[in-house]
Amino acid sequence: MTDIAAQPTVARRSPRDLLPEWIAEARALLWLSGPLIITQLAQMAILATDVVLLGRLSSHALAAAAIGNTVYYFCWLMGGGPTAAVAPIIAQMLGRNPDDHSGPRAVSRMGLWVAIALPLPLIPILLSAGWILGHLGQEPELARDAGKFTAMLCFGLPFTFGFQVLRNVATALERPRASLYVMIASIGFNFVLAWALIFGHLGLPALGIIGAGIATSSSAVFAFLAMLLVIRLDPILRRVRMFDGFTKPDWGRFTELFRLGVPIGLTMLFEAMLFNAMTLVAGTFGAATLAAHQVALNFASVTFMVPLGIAMAATVRVGLYAGAGDTAGTRRAGFVAMVAGGGVVLLFGVAMALAGRSIAGLYIAGRTPEDLEVIALAALFLKVAAAFQLFDALQVVGALSLRGLKDARWPMILAGGSYWLAGAPVCILLGVSLGMGGLGIWIGLAFGLAVAALAMCLRFHLLTRRVAPVAG
Numbered sequence: 001m002t003d004i005a006a007q008p009t010v011a012r013r014s015p016r017d018l019l020p021e022w023i024a025e026a027r028a029l030l031w032l033s034g035p036l037i038i039t040q041l042a043q044m045a046i047l048a049t050d051v052v053l054l055g056r057l058s059s060h061a062l063a064a065a066a067i068g069n070t071v072y073y074f075c076w077l078m079g080g081g082p083t084a085a086v087a088p089i090i091a092q093m094l095g096r097n098p099d100d101h102s103g104p105r106a107v108s109r110m111g112l113w114v115a116i117a118l119p120l121p122l123i124p125i126l127l128s129a130g131w132i133l134g135h136l137g138q139e140p141e142l143a144r145d146a147g148k149f150t151a152m153l154c155f156g157l158p159f160t161f162g163f164q165v166l167r168n169v170a171t172a173l174e175r176p177r178a179s180l181y182v183m184i185a186s187i188g189f190n191f192v193l194a195w196a197l198i199f200g201h202l203g204l205p206a207l208g209i210i211g212a213g214i215a216t217s218s219s220a221v222f223a224f225l226a227m228l229l230v231i232r233l234d235p236i237l238r239r240v241r242m243f244d245g246f247t248k249p250d251w252g253r254f255t256e257l258f259r260l261g262v263p264i265g266l267t268m269l270f271e272a273m274l275f276n277a278m279t280l281v282a283g284t285f286g287a288a289t290l291a292a293h294q295v296a297l298n299f300a301s302v303t304f305m306v307p308l309g310i311a312m313a314a315t316v317r318v319g320l321y322a323g324a325g326d327t328a329g330t331r332r333a334g335f336v337a338m339v340a341g342g343g344v345v346l347l348f349g350v351a352m353a354l355a356g357r358s359i360a361g362l363y364i365a366g367r368t369p370e371d372l373e374v375i376a377l378a379a380l381f382l383k384v385a386a387a388f389q390l391f392d393a394l395q396v397v398g399a400l401s402l403r404g405l406k407d408a409r410w411p412m413i414l415a416g417g418s419y420w421l422a423g424a425p426v427c428i429l430l431g432v433s434l435g436m437g438g439l440g441i442w443i444g445l446a447f448g449l450a451v452a453a454l455a456m457c458l459r460f461h462l463l464t465r466r467v468a469p470v471a472g
Contacts, residue, residue: 025329025336029313033340035176037309039167042183044302046190046219050212051298053198055363059291059370060142061209062363066294067138067283068146070276071129072153076160077272079118081265082257083164086111087312088319088403089256090172095323101240108169108242110254114261115161122157126150138283145209152213156220163220166227172316175236182226190219263408267399270415274448278427278441288370289438292377295363296442300385300392303348307341307393311400314341318404331464334401338457341397345389352386381442388446391453398456405463414455423448 054061086107093103125132130147134140167179192202194215200206207214231237275297282293314337321329352359356379363378364371395418402411426447430440 021329022332022336025317025332026340029310029317029333029336029340032171032174032176032316033310033313033337035180036171036312037306039176039180039183040305040309040312041302042180042187044305045187046183046216048298048302049187049191050194050216051294052363053194054209054212055291055295057198057208059287059364059374061145061212062294063283063287063290064142064145064209065149065212066279066290067133067142068129068149070279071132071146072126072150073272073276074269075122075125075157077265077269078122079115079157079161079265080164080268081263082114082118082261083111083161083168084264084268084403085257085261085408086165086168087172087315088406089253089260090169091316091319091404092323092406094172095320104169104173105240105242105244106250106253107257108165108240109246109248110250110257111165111169112162112242112246113249113254114257115158115165118161119154119157123154126154126157133280136280138280139287142283142287149209149213152210153217156217159217159220159224163224163227166224166231169240169242170227170231170234170237171312172319173236173240174316175234176313178230178234178237179227182223182230185226186219186223189222190215193218260406260408263412264403267408267412267415270412270419271395271452274419274423274427275445277424278431278445281427281431282438282441285437288373289377291364292360292374292381293438293441295360295374295378296381296385298363299359299382300352300389303345303352303389304392304396306344306348308396310337310341310344310393311397313337314397315400315404318401319406322405327464330405333404334397334460334464337401338394338397341393342390345393349386349389352382352389356380356382377438380439384439384442384446388449391446391449394453395449395456398453398460401460402456402463405460407459407463410459411456414459415452418452418455419448422451 050065051062054065089107090104093100093107097103127150128147129150130143133143133146138146163179163182170176170178194212196202196204197207197211197215198209204211231242279290279293279297283290314334317333317337318330321327321333357375359382360375360378364374399411399415402408423444425444427441427444430436430443431438432440434440436443
């Protein structure tokens with residue numbers, strides 16, 4: 001971790017003197033985060049496409065995909081840490097020396113090595129998803145169909161990790177539009193293929209949930225290959241020449257990716273698996289509750305992509321200042337991102353609170369008694385989701401700002417405590433012990449996010465507090 005706290009304090013300056021720097025930082029954050037936000041939304045559009053198409057196939061297919069995704073995202077997050085470590089490592093390199101190409105090249109090359117190696121122990125988990133879910137108390141038919149879905153995701157996993165490496169390289173080099181173009185193209189590719197394979201169009205067989213899995217993996221292959229093409233065409237990214245000497249190992253960089261990436265992955269895992277575990281708990285309350293939980297969670301995840309894009313930009317902005325040893329810039333970059341991320345989600349919260357039934361109706365096509373029950377429950381869950389939007393934004397911006405400092409171990413510990421010592425017990429207490437069902441689960445999720453937001457933002461403040469207070 002970069003020891004920002006050990007840097008010398010800066011002289012006191014008046015707020016009027018500092019204002020231009022804060023405005024300039026906000027502009028830089030917006031320039032970098034704008035394409036990242038759209039890219040995240042495009043990525044979620046691909047997932048939402050699958051959810052909507054499966055919801056129109058049947059509530060059973062939607063529920064099976066929901067619990068299957070709990071296993072898939074566990075595997076994705078296990079590999080997501082080392083691939084996410086690419087961005088802060090390269091950002092700090094460029095902060096120290098903007099003309100450095102050899103360092104980013106080595107990190108990029110070893111990141112792709114990681115993308116090849118990581119799926120090997122994870123694919124057997126995907127192939128065993130049906131058995132795993134059946135032994136976790138899920139309905140046998142749902143567990144079996146979920147296993148069929150995850151089995152189709154296996155061949156796309158290495159390409160998913162590879163795309164994340166290439167995307168993080170482009171982000172660290174402040175070329176976020178590269179991945180944006182790829183994800184926009186991937187939306188159309190995934191929609192056409194999923195529509196054709198789920199329902200049997202364009203001369204292809206109607207494979208239902210299996211077709212959705214094939215389409216998802218095929219989209220990952222498409223995105224990786226398209227990203228390679230974009231990198232080849234982009235003059236800035238091409239300078240890195242990341243495939244030069246590809247077979248030559250750099251064990252120092254390889255080890256650094258895991259040393260920083262494993263705690264990053266566990267930090268993400270603690271949060272994601274809380275949500276996924278509560279999806280499994282929701283499944284014990286019946287198919288209607290599970291489907292409603294999935295609808296509300298999917299929409300909340302879509303809106304979360306906006307502060308997540310801001311947070312990803314914060315990683316780079318903080319990393320650049322940290323690499324240059326600029327303490328004041330480091331602190332400014334983090335807090336500008338926190339304000340931006342927290343402010344933008346307020347509008348989404350209002351929409352969730354006031355238009356929950358309309359939002360749920362976008363996912364559920366029918367109006368049978370079962371469908372109406374799902375819509376009503378989803379609208380209720382969205383009201384709670386509206387309340388925790390601010391906490392969710394602050395915790396992710398705080399965590400990814402710390403990532404820019406290469407501070408990974410403490411965020412991992414804070415995430416584990418926030419989600420599993422605070423959030424999970426409240427979920428179980430309210431949802432199961434007190435009989436509140438899905439509503440109790442969502443209140444517990446909000447509580448865990450609030451604790452995480454406070455912990456992450458406070459950690460960033462403490463690490464950068466050596467900046468002298470401004471004159472009043």
